[in-house]
Amino acid sequence: MSRIILTTMILWACFSGFLYADDILGIGVHLGGQHDVGKLSDQESGMQTDPQNNLLAGISLKANMSFVFLRTGIDTTFLLNKGKVYEDSSQIKTSKLEYTAIPGFLGLRFPVKDMGEFYMGGGAAYFLGSGQIVMADGTKEEINTTALGYGFITGIEFTLVSSMKIYMEWEYIDARSGAVMKTQTTYGWKNLHIDYTGHRILFGVMYYLI
Amino acid sequence: MMKICWKTWLLLCAAAAVVCAGARPAFAIGELSVGINMGATYDPNNLEGDIAEYNMAMEQYRNANDGTTAKQMSVPYAPVFGFNFRYQFNFFLIRMGCHYTSPVQSIKGSITPPGGVKNTIKIKTYQNSYPVTLGLLVPLNKKTNFFIGAGPTLHQASVTITQSEPVQGAFSFQNYGLSKDRRDSYTATFVGYHIMLGAEVPVHERFTMSVEWIHQEGRSHTIKNDGLDSTGAVITTPKHTISVQGDFLIFGLNYYISL
Amino acid sequence: MRIRLILTGILAVLLTTPLFAEKVNYALGFYAGYAPSLGGNLHSSVQKNDFQSENGLDGMNRSQEGYSTSRINRLMGVAGGAEFKVLFYDYYQLRIAGNYVMAVYGGSGKTVYDDSGTTRELTCSYKFSQWDVPVTMGLSIPFWKDFKIAFGCGVAYANAVYQNKFSSDTVERKGSFKGWGLPLVILLEGEYFFNDQFAVSSILSYYKGSSQVVKDGTTSDGSTDFARIDFTGYRFHLGVSYYFYSI
Numbered sequence: 001m002s003r004i005i006l007t008t009m010i011l012w013a014c015f016s017g018f019l020y021a022d023d024i025l026g027i028g029v030h031l032g033g034q035h036d037v038g039k040l041s042d043q044e045s046g047m048q049t050d051p052q053n054n055l056l057a058g059i060s061l062k063a064n065m066s067f068v069f070l071r072t073g074i075d076t077t078f079l080l081n082k083g084k085v086y087e088d089s090s091q092i093k094t095s096k097l098e099y100t101a102i103p104g105f106l107g108l109r110f111p112v113k114d115m116g117e118f119y120m121g122g123g124a125a126y127f128l129g130s131g132q133i134v135m136a137d138g139t140k141e142e143i144n145t146t147a148l149g150y151g152f153i154t155g156i157e158f159t160l161v162s163s164m165k166i167y168m169e170w171e172y173i174d175a176r177s178g179a180v181m182k183t184q185t186t187y188g189w190k191n192l193h194i195d196y197t198g199h200r201i202l203f204g205v206m207y208y209l210i
Numbered sequence: 211m212m213k214i215c216w217k218t219w220l221l222l223c224a225a226a227a228v229v230c231a232g233a234r235p236a237f238a239i240g241e242l243s244v245g246i247n248m249g250a251t252y253d254p255n256n257l258e259g260d261i262a263e264y265n266m267a268m269e270q271y272r273n274a275n276d277g278t279t280a281k282q283m284s285v286p287y288a289p290v291f292g293f294n295f296r297y298q299f300n301f302f303l304i305r306m307g308c309h310y311t312s313p314v315q316s317i318k319g320s321i322t323p324p325g326g327v328k329n330t331i332k333i334k335t336y337q338n339s340y341p342v343t344l345g346l347l348v349p350l351n352k353k354t355n356f357f358i359g360a361g362p363t364l365h366q367a368s369v370t371i372t373q374s375e376p377v378q379g380a381f382s383f384q385n386y387g388l389s390k391d392r393r394d395s396y397t398a399t400f401v402g403y404h405i406m407l408g409a410e411v412p413v414h415e416r417f418t419m420s421v422e423w424i425h426q427e428g429r430s431h432t433i434k435n436d437g438l439d440s441t442g443a444v445i446t447t448p449k450h451t452i453s454v455q456g457d458f459l460i461f462g463l464n465y466y467i468s469l
Numbered sequence: 470m471r472i473r474l475i476l477t478g479i480l481a482v483l484l485t486t487p488l489f490a491e492k493v494n495y496a497l498g499f500y501a502g503y504a505p506s507l508g509g510n511l512h513s514s515v516q517k518n519d520f521q522s523e524n525g526l527d528g529m530n531r532s533q534e535g536y537s538t539s540r541i542n543r544l545m546g547v548a549g550g551a552e553f554k555v556l557f558y559d560y561y562q563l564r565i566a567g568n569y570v571m572a573v574y575g576g577s578g579k580t581v582y583d584d585s586g587t588t589r590e591l592t593c594s595y596k597f598s599q600w601d602v603p604v605t606m607g608l609s610i611p612f613w614k615d616f617k618i619a620f621g622c623g624v625a626y627a628n629a630v631y632q633n634k635f636s637s638d639t640v641e642r643k644g645s646f647k648g649w650g651l652p653l654v655i656l657l658e659g660e661y662f663f664n665d666q667f668a669v670s671s672i673l674s675y676y677k678g679s680s681q682v683v684k685d686g687t688t689s690d691g692s693t694d695f696a697r698i699d700f701t702g703y704r705f706h707l708g709v710s711y712y713f714y715s716i
Binding site for chain 3: 249250251262266269284285354407411
């Protein structure tokens with residue numbers, strides 16, 4: 001019996017390539033990265049910075065309906081290196097920002113027979129961020145923010161076996177929080193906002209459930 | 211007897227697996243191509259913000275002081291020239307390239323305060339980039355494909371701002387928080403990264419035409435000023451960083467080398 | 470006037486070109502979409518000189534306890550347009566389009582500023598609208614008769630109007646800026662064909678460029694403002710195309 005099952009599995013692996021799945025609903029895991037998280041240099045004119053870089057890990061859900069796709073998921077970032085401000089006049093010394101994003105995109109897909117597909121869509125993402133800003137005088141401020149942003153996604157999927165694909169995506173979202181922290185000693189207001197805007201590159205593997 | 215039958219059966223299945231794998235679309239073992247590129251970008255080294263600040267200072271001064279003549283600096287387009295080597299294996303792509311960009315038109319403006327001397331402000335800039343791209347490609351036919359990729363880029367970038375008469379009694383950019391030096395010059399080599407989307411079509415048996423959209427991100431470390439102050443004395447401040455954030459569209463003519 | 474003459478000339482040449490169906494095809498398309506961060510940070514000199522912001526709308530976003538403030542979001546625009554494409558020898562494409570974008574969300578809120586040592590509340594409002602005519606050339610790759618992917622690059626003539634208004638208990642500032650520029654345009658378009666002539670399309674375009682610094686056209690507030698009009702940003706559209714000859 002076990003031999004029959006094993007044989008069946010081997011033959012299924014051989015011939016499954018000819019049984020093209022409809023690829024309707026897929027779940028994927030991916031890794032990626034983002035450069036210049038927080039965009040400190042845009043906060044003040046003349047601010048010279050060493051940008052923060054984050055690694056990204058996430059899960060994606062993709063639903064395909066003929067030439068239309070819906071993609072959502074959840075992404076979490078991990079600090080690779082802190083953002084640093086170089087010139088002495090700034091109140092900020094270093095920044096550390098990590099976030100979780102929940103994106104949603106809608107667009108068109110262009111399947112290339114059994115090889116894969118190219119897709120392109122627009123949408124939005126909701127960000128929940130937290131981090132720490134270290135000031136020039138050594139004090140540390142914890143920050144927690146949220147933001148909603150809009151952008152686009154474009155990517156390629158390539159078929160490994162019938163239900164398994166690898167994908168690579170370029171994602172851009174434009175999003176900013178409100179003012180969360182005071183960095184100007186001259187005034188009493190909070191002025192620093194957290195900028196989640198940026199380009200992300202993702203690489204992952206997707207399994208199509210149906 | 212049963213053992214022998216089982217091994218035979220397993221061998222037959224393995225053979226079937228090899229045959230079935232071979233029955234999938236037959237990709238080349240690997241393809242190597244070399245290409246020359248030409249394209250365009252706008253505002254290399256991201257100077258638009260700095261140019262706008264100088265222009266705004268000139269316009270504010272002209273508005274407040276009758277008799278002032280001013281000419282704003284224009285943000286330049288720049289041609290891009292380069293070459294690349296590309297290796298494609300099934301759906302993987304490795305590309306190593308080099309591209310150079312520098313504005314052809316000069317970035318030049320001037321302001322002449324009433325009763326003063328003309329201060330001509332010029333900006334020169336260039337960028338040399340060496341991207342290494344890893345990506346996925348979807349092959350359609352022989353030498354027709356679409357790809358996406360990303361990777362690190364080594365940049366060499368330079369920005370030099372000169373002023374002919376930076377300090378006059380009537381006017382100085384310093385009053386607007388800008389430079390009062392005769393020359394501010396920054397040159398650096400640093401690593402950034404890029405994202406690439408591209409496509410390729412055949413034009414001849416061994417030649418293809420490609421188009422690539424490259425989005426670049428990167429910022430240098432702080433760079434010492436190789437500058438001259440308003441009196442001509444050597445200075446090393448203020449320090450500055452160069453941002454290479456920008457987008458390029460590059461067309462290429464590629465030749466496939468037989469392996 | 471010169472721009473109109475050039476565009477008329479290009480259209481006249483294209484429409485009178487002999488129609489070699491196997492070498493040249495024509496397409497007409499209509500689309501709509503959105504443009505996040507329309508106008509950029511909308512910085513102007515009054516925001517720096519009078520209200521202590523060095524980066525426009527982003528720097529105006531402040532909050533302080535004891536004051537009624539609300540977040541000022543960057544502008545989100547809705548965009549629409551039409552395109553006319555000429556395709557040569559299967560792979561090469563010339564595209565001319567006309568687009569209109571206007572801000573429909575964001576750009577208003579309340580903040581605080583320093584008025585000679587006194588912190589005051591300030592109501593802010595930003596508006597932006599733009600029309601542009603991009604002309605791009607590139608490659609259009611047909612994937613059998615199922616879909617096409619096109620890349621293009623070119624220049625757009627863009628003309629925009631940017632208005633801002635700031636009011637507090639003691640001050641009111643209004644700015645109105647009209648300017649034009651020639652931003653770089655990079656385009657990625659995918660078309661999915663229902664049949665040999667009709668397709669649904671998605672278009673991703675990137676504009677990079679700005680006008681020169683322009684002077685405020687409003688003088689009733691007694692203040693003169695300066696700003697450059699920023700055309701830089703991404704747009705995403707969905708639309709439909711009709712090809713005059715079968716693909």
